[in-house]
Amino acid sequence: MLPFLNIIGENFMKNVSTRRYVYLVLNFVILLLLGIAYAWSIFVGPLENAYGWTRMQTSLAFTILMVGFSGGSLLAGILAKKIGFSKISMIASLLVGGGLVATAFTSSISVLYVTYGVLAGLGIGMIYNTIVSVIPLWFPDKKGMVTGLLLMGYALSTSILSPICQWLLVSFGPKTTFLTFGILDFVVFLLGSFFMKEPNTAELAELPEIQTTIADQEMKNYTTSEMLHSVKFYVYFLGANFLVMSALGYLNHVAPALQSEMGMSAVAAAYVVSAMSLCNGVARPLAGRMFDKFSIRFVLRVICLIYAVSASLAVFALNSHATWLLVVASCLLLFGYGFQGASLPCVIRRFYGDEYFSMNYSIVSLVSLTASFCPSFVGKMQVLSGSYSLGFAVMAVCCVASIPLMFIAGIEK
Numbered sequence: 145m146l147p148f149l150n151i152i153g154e155n156f157m158k159n160v161s162t163r164r165y166v167y168l169v170l171n172f173v174i175l176l177l178l179g180i181a182y183a184w185s186i187f188v189g190p191l192e193n194a195y196g197w198t199r200m201q202t203s204l205a206f207t208i209l210m211v212g213f214s215g216g217s218l219l220a221g222i223l224a225k226k227i228g229f230s231k232i233s234m235i236a237s238l239l240v241g242g243g244l245v246a247t248a249f250t251s252s253i254s255v256l257y258v259t260y261g262v263l264a265g266l267g268i269g270m271i272y273n274t275i276v277s278v279i280p281l282w283f284p285d286k287k288g289m290v291t292g293l294l295l296m297g298y299a300l301s302t303s304i305l306s307p308i309c310q311w312l313l314v315s316f317g318p319k320t321t322f323l324t325f326g327i328l329d330f331v332v333f334l335l336g337s338f339f340m341k342e343p344n345t346a347e348l349a350e351l352p353e354i355q356t357t358i359a360d361q362e363m364k365n366y367t368t369s370e371m372l373h374s375v376k377f378y379v380y381f382l383g384a385n386f387l388v389m390s391a392l393g394y395l396n397h398v399a400p401a402l403q404s405e406m407g408m409s410a411v412a413a414a415y416v417v418s419a420m421s422l423c424n425g426v427a428r429p430l431a432g433r434m435f436d437k438f439s440i441r442f443v444l445r446v447i448c449l450i451y452a453v454s455a456s457l458a459v460f461a462l463n464s465h466a467t468w469l470l471v472v473a474s475c476l477l478l479f480g481y482g483f484q485g486a487s488l489p490c491v492i493r494r495f496y497g498d499e500y501f502s503m504n505y506s507i508v509s510l511v512s513l514t515a516s517f518c519p520s521f522v523g524k525m526q527v528l529s530g531s532y533s534l535g536f537a538v539m540a541v542c543c544v545a546s547i548p549l550m551f552i553a554g555i556e557k
Contacts, residue, residue, distance in 0.1 A: 160343070160350040164282035167339055168290065171275045172297040174336045177329050178240075178268055179301025179421075181209055183309050185399040186414055187321075190313045194251075199400065201253050203523030206396050208257050212265020214513035219266065220273035221506030229274045233337030236274070239267030241330025248322035260322075271333060272298070273509065274340060276489050277502040282343055285352040287493060292432020292486040299428055299482055302421030310414040365497030371504050376495065376553055381508060383549030384488065387451055388515035390539040391481035394458065395420070396519035398474045401532045406467040416471050420478040427482025435490040443487060444550040450480030452547060455540035462536050491553075518542075 184206045191202055216239075220232050243263030250256055275294060283290040312321040343351065371377050399417050402408040408416070434443050457473035460466070489505055496504050522535035 160282075160347045161352075164343075164351070167279055167282060168293065170336055170339060171279050172294055174271065174333060175275060175294055175297035176301045176304065177325070177332055178271055179298045180244075180305055180309075180325050180329070181206075181213070181264070181268055183302050183305050183417070184209070185396055185417060186306050186309045186313065187318065188400060189403075189410060190318050194318060195253070197253050198527065200520065200523045200527050203396060203520045205253070205256055205261055206392075207517055207520045208261030209265040209268075210392065210515070211513050212262045213269035213272070214510050216266035216269025216271075217273040217509040218269075218506040220270040220277075221503035224274075224277065224502040229278050229340045229342070230337050232270055232274050233340045234334060236267040236270035237330050237333035237337060239263050240271070240333060241267075241326050243267060244322050244326030244329060246326075248319045248326065267333075269509075273502060273506055276505065278340055278342055280489075280493075281498065282351065284348070286436060288432040288435035288486075288490050289429060290432070291489050292429035292435075295432075295486050295489075296425040296428040296482075299485065300421055300425035303418040303425065304421075306414050306418045306421065310411060365499040366495070366504070367500050368503045368507060371496050371500075371507070374495075377508075379549050380491065380495075380553035381511060383546040383553055384484065384508070385511045385514050386542040386546035386549070387447070387481070387484050388511045389518040390451065390455055390542045391477065391484065392515055393518040393522045393535065393539045394455075394474055394477055395481075397522050397526070397532060397535070398470075400526075401462065401536075402467070402470065405462065405532060406465065406470065408467065416474065419471070420475050423475045423479040424482040424485070427479045428486040431483040431486035432490060435487065435494070440491060440494055440553075441551075443483070444491075444553060447480055447483045447487060448543075448547045448550045450476060450483065451543040452540075454480060455536075455543040459533070459536050459540045462533055 188199070188202045191197055192199070216236070220229075220236075223232050240263075243259045243265075246259040246263070247256055250259060276291065279294055280287040280290045309321055312324060366374070395417075398420065399410075399413040402413045402416060403410060431443065431447075434446075454473050454477035458470055458477065461470035461473055488508060488511075489501075492505050492508055493501060518539070522532065522539070525535040525538075526532050
């Protein structure tokens with residue numbers, strides 16, 4: 145039996161075309177589990193009830209996690225050429241798993257900021273950057289599509305994990321929930337780290353030939369220094385920052401808003417968050433495919449249009465107490481966020497090439513750092529005014545402000 149398994153293993157390792165799809169599926173699952181961060185709004189109510197924390201305090205936890213995410217992505221970019229992606233993934237599995245397990249045993253909001261926000265945030269950012277940097281290289285014939293499929297796993301996580309988290313929280317409480325995901329994430333992420341490597345020259349030769357597209361013809365490898373001297377980088381960064389600010393603000397506060405201002409139950413709100421996640425996930429492979437087929441200008445205009453319409457509808461729905469219109473607007477906005485999430489790595493590859501992608505992407509991913517303050521801001525506005533109306537209006541303004549910036553950034557020559 146053992147020799148038979150060895151033969152199968154050897155054939156698997158030699159068959160690059162088959163192996164790359166196994167890598168794709170495995171890392172899809174890892175990103176699915178990694179997205180536990182975006183289910184934070186499900187934890188807000190139970191944690192506030194259990195420990196007496198305020199909405200502003202729990203919102204800050206998510207903000208710190210996003211700061212940690214950006215720091216982890218940047219750290220992965222720095223370490224990529226020094227220790228390799230496999231070791232980066234091993235370190236990240238310890239940070240995420242250890243951070244969530246430690247969170248399970250704390251009743252202090254300050255400690256939670258460190259365990260959940262800093263440790264888990266760093267690990268999530270490191271793994272996210274690593275997967276987006278490595279796996280598309282195994283698919284030179286369809287990098288955009290594969291990037292979108294991978295990120296669909298990250299986006300769908302909330303849709304899949306929110307009901308599970310809700311059940312665990314109601315049945316066993318926050319401690320068991322954090323402990324369960326901490327152990328599960330550590331085991332799966334550590335397993336994935338052993339398969340996290342770039343294709344070598346011989347393996348690349350066995351992969352399908354690249355179909356010549358506009359993107360391939362114009363691709364040039366820019367160092368991070370060269371990228372930072374590009375005006376287009378700052379225009380795109382600012383526009384993307386406005387969009388991510390809005391998306392994170394809505395994602396973190398839609399469930400509480402539906403409960404406090406629309407009278408929706410916690411369970412129903414959890415299903416709305418799941419529906420938003422589903423829209424987020426479905427949009428990502430679609431966006432990746434569009435990047436393989438169309439110009440950056442066209443895709444970025446589609447993104448801006450979706451954001452502007454959905455954010456405006458959300459403000460109107462909240463002020464008119466139209467519950468289902470707010471649900472529709474929120475789902476549409478997260479559909480736009482899915483486009484934006486998949487567009488970020490695709491734009492960086494299109495503008496600046498593959499060779500320095502990990503570091504360049506980590507810099508652009510700092511939009512999550514600057515945008516991460518929006519959930520805390522919206523939470524503070526809610527505490528001060530007693531309503532989400534002002535916070536939602538500010539996010540709508542951000543969406544509109546991104547339009548001219550993305551139009552300029554989309555000019556490829």
